[in-house]
């Protein structure tokens with residue numbers, strides 16, 4: 001459901017038209033299965049230039065490729081519809097894609113061609129939905145595994161608002177515990193846990209030197225988020241979910257310079273603010289209105305929560321029961 005929620009939010013904000021996967025079960029299955037395949041293939045694809053030609057066909061079944069294609073077709077279809085609607089036709093104005101359609105290439109002053117826009121449509125859909133739903137899944141799993149933490153968050157949200165209509169992102173930003181819970185979720189299991197590659201550029205003085213290591217131009221280097229986030233040099237009890245470490249005056253070590261769930265530098269995440277907005281609103285609205293619990297608490301606690309690194313995280317399914325407060 002979190003996958004469908006983030007897909008609906010993304011399609012609405014990005015293309016001005018919601019895919020409505022929360023309500024449409026068939027569509028939900030097709031898109032979410034396609035997303036899963038897409039995530040599974042992305043790491044292999046990223047390293048394929050090093051592999052002999054033709055190997056792609058051996059490692060991926062035709063069905064998986066077709067399933068993944070559905071997501072790409074959906075993104076391109078939404079983009080084409082957006083172009084056809086023009087400036088007036090959107091359900092809501094000011095969506096992300098309308099800005100891209102009006103953008104000019106800095107070198108030529110010309111608009112971006114359709115091929116580039118297609119790439120952007122697919123990137124936005126994949127980068128903007130699966131990451132956020134992974135972050136929310138991680139956070140909710142840890143809240144359910146730590147009832148005291150869930151209670152603190154619920155008290156903060158319910159003590160601040162007297163009706164669900166009052167819950168707005170602007171005021172949520174000043175809730176310290178909510179912010180701490182989100183940061184802790186992004187730390188303990190970042191949606192992009194592995195190596196984010198960068199290439200050493202060829203500029204004076206030539207080699208890049210880090211400590212005792214020398215990297216010539218052209219070398220691919222990178223740092224894994226998870227190796228920073230779970231390092232006890234930077235965070236006390238790194239494998240424990242403790243949002244308190246992010247609160248002012250906490251005695252727990254929490255080195256913010258070693259925290260980079262959205263990467264750093266000019267190619268860092270463009271959707272970071274949107275992600276914080278989405279996560280804050282979703283969590284606050286959930287704890288205000290619903291009571292969540294694991295369907296099978298013994299199994300969840302025994303297995304723990306872990307993801308597989310495939311550039312972005314491949315997450316397990318978490319079964320949750322929902323009741324109204």
Ligand code: HEM
Nearest residue numbers: 127128131132135191192261262263267269270271274275
């Ligand atoms: C919790 C949620 C999110 C996390 C953890 C996350 C993480 C990241 C990371 C680590 C990168 C850098 C990848 C690299 O350097 O190669 C990235 C790039 C990007 N993200 Fe996010 N992201 C999130 C949500 C979003 C959302 C909601 C959007 C909105 C559409 C978005 C759009 C993008 C785009 C467009 C890029 C590419 C930037 C570029 O290449 O210049 N992300 N994200």
